[in-house]
Amino acid sequence: MILYHMSQTLKLGDEMKPDYQKNMKLVQPFIQALEQSEDCFYGMVLNGKYLYAVLSKFKLWEWSDYAKWATEGAFEFIRKTEFPDSYSRMTSNYFYDDLPNCKKLYEYDWGCESEEEQPKVHLFEVDVDDTVPQRHDMNIYNEAYNAMSETQDIKLVLSCARRYFAGEHTAEPVWEIMSDKTAKAVKDISEYIR
Numbered sequence: 001m002i003l004y005h006m007s008q009t010l011k012l013g014d015e016m017k018p019d020y021q022k023n024m025k026l027v028q029p030f031i032q033a034l035e036q037s038e039d040c041f042y043g044m045v046l047n048g049k050y051l052y053a054v055l056s057k058f059k060l061w062e063w064s065d066y067a068k069w070a071t072e073g074a075f076e077f078i079r080k081t082e083f084p085d086s087y088s089r090m091t092s093n094y095f096y097d098d099l100p101n102c103k104k105l106y107e108y109d110w111g112c113e114s115e116e117e118q119p120k121v122h123l124f125e126v127d128v129d130d131t132v133p134q135r136h137d138m139n140i141y142n143e144a145y146n147a148m149s150e151t152q153d154i155k156l157v158l159s160c161a162r163r164y165f166a167g168e169h170t171a172e173p174v175w176e177i178m179s180d181k182t183a184k185a186v187k188d189i190s191e192y193i194r
Contacts, residue, residue, distance in 0.1 A: 003095035030073020067149035
């Protein structure tokens with residue numbers, strides 16, 4: 001199945017392996033906290049906020065986003081307990097099936113980057129070894145992330161996770177396609193997003 005993927009590191013001919021970044025380690029403590037209680041999870045979020053302050057002070061921005069890992073932990077908890085047949089966000093690769101959507105996401109994610117950084121992002125056609133990848137609305141995930149980062153509304157985050165994995169979508173969905181199967185970059189079509 002041919003889909004699209006944007007990356008700063010993927011090269012033509014590379015094979016994408018699921019869970020190559022091993023990010024599950026970063027969400028596991030949040031999952032364990034939710035297994036205990038929402039109060040325990042909230043305590044983890046407060047610890048995350050403190051860690052964010054420390055890492056931010058030393059300009060370790062990439063790993064300092066407690067809201068991302070807490071949101072992912074909540075989503076993984078709901079997936080494991082209520083939607084066990086769904087792919088994990090943490091162990092899947094992400095793809096898109098719509099080129100105009102790719103262009104819009106490129107502008108959103110990298111449009112503000114410098115002229116020297118923008119060309120480092122490539123758009124590839126990838127051959128995904130999956131006959132039934134799963135499609136979810138990224139807007140629902142973003143709603144959960146915003147709730148976690150702004151108000152730490154755990155109930156809303158868990159509700160968003162349920163909606164996401166149940167296949168619900170917003171009025172104007174931004175579809176992300178997940179697969180935990182291998183994929184290969186077969187064509188560089190970066191000129192489309194430039």
